[in-house]
Amino acid sequence: MSRRSKRRGKREPGDHRDRWMITYADLITLLLIFFVIMYAMSNLDSGKYDVVTQSLQNTFNQSNSLLDQGEGLGGTAGQAITKNPPSQIQGEDPGEGEGSPSGSETGTPDDEDQPLTEREEQFRSQEQELQNLFNVITQYIEDNKLENQIFVADKPQGISITLSDRFLFDQGKAALKSDAAPTLSKLASLFRDLSTVVSIEGHTDNVPVGANATYKDNWELSGERALSVLRFFLDKEKLDPDGFQYAGYADTRPTGDNTTAAGRQKNRRVEITVLRQLQP
Known part of the structure; x- marks a missing residue:
């Protein structure tokens, strides 16, 4: 083994x-x-x-x-596909070029000959309406020597009409002065046939309201002032309420320097803006 x-x-x-x-x-x-x-x-x-x-x-x-x-x-x-046509069409007279009636290379009508769309027609109509409004208000301010009380400007959001608080109200109050009625009536006559919305905004300076003031703070004061102007248009002039909106912004949107008396006076205002509602 x-x-x-x-x-x-x-x-x-x-x-x-x-x-x-x-x-x-x-x-x-x-x-x-x-x-x-x-x-x-x-x-x-x-x-x-x-x-x-x-x-x-x-x-x-x-x-x-x-x-x-x-x-x-x-x-x-x-095959070559290009966006631009050739510089010279075959059989075309070389002498024909830009500026001649028959020198169009694309063969398509000019933009001016194209019919406007419905939206373009509405936009042009709105712009013409706003321009007419701007001209009428500007002329009214000049005729009545109100250059220091009312200011009008064409802004991107629309035609802005700024009224000083001294023109509309007593200090710390929201009730309209009787002297403001003719101007507001004139504006109402211009707003009556507008096909757009009118925005009314109240603004104040940064000085707090007094202890014995009727209103709690600048927010309430600015809102009541805007509402007083709105009530004038609706109650006195019988305008359509669907064409208006209002708001109070207190001292949050100043246009002047609140450290100076002139700046604070500039900030105490009511802005009425005829809004652009169509864009090109």
């Missing part, structure tokens, strides 16, 4: 000597597969290649080329 086991022990190392051949055989197999693939790829089917080439050529020739007079795969000129 001992001899047999020794013989088996000597033969076991011999079983591992040929295992490298397995790896070698795998490597040879992979190399063979690699060369078969390479050989297969080297034999190009000319018929299929022609079909693919023709298909790509047709695709490029029929698409819109970004290059002027670009070429397709086959070397033929592709």
